[in-house]
Amino acid sequence: MNKNKKIDTENTFTSHLTELRSRLIKTFIFFIVFFLISYYFAEYIYGFLVQPYSEAVIQSGLQRRLIFTALHEAFLTYLKVAFFTSLLISSPILLTQIWKFIAPGLYQNEKKAFLPYLISTPILFIIGALLVYYLIMPLAI
16 A cells, blocks of 8 residues: 555656646747747847937937947847847746646635736736836936
C-alpha cells in the first residue's frame, strides 16, 4: 500500500509538471509571435514612445534630436522595444495560464478572494501607464 501511494504521488507530481510545461510552452509561443510582430513595428512603437520628448523639444525651440552613437545601438534599441512590447502584450496570456494552473488547487472562497485583484490589477496598470505617458512625462521633460 505504501508503494502505491508513492507511485500515485509521483504520477500526480509528474502530471503537474507536464501541465505546467505545456502552459509555459504556450505562453512562450505567444511571446515569440508577439515579439516578431512587435519587432516589425518597432520603429513606429519607438516613435510613439519618444513622442512626448520630441514635442517638448519642438515646443522649447531647441535644436536637439536623438541619435545613436554606435552601429549596433539602433538594432538593440528596436530589440528592446520589441521585447518589452511583447512582454506587455503577452503578460495577460501568461497570467491567465498561471491562473488556470493554480485555480484547480484552490477552494472556492480562495478563488473569490483573488477575483477583485485579478480584475483590478490590469485596469490599474493601464491607468498608471496612461497617467505617466500623458501627464507625468510631459511635465518631467
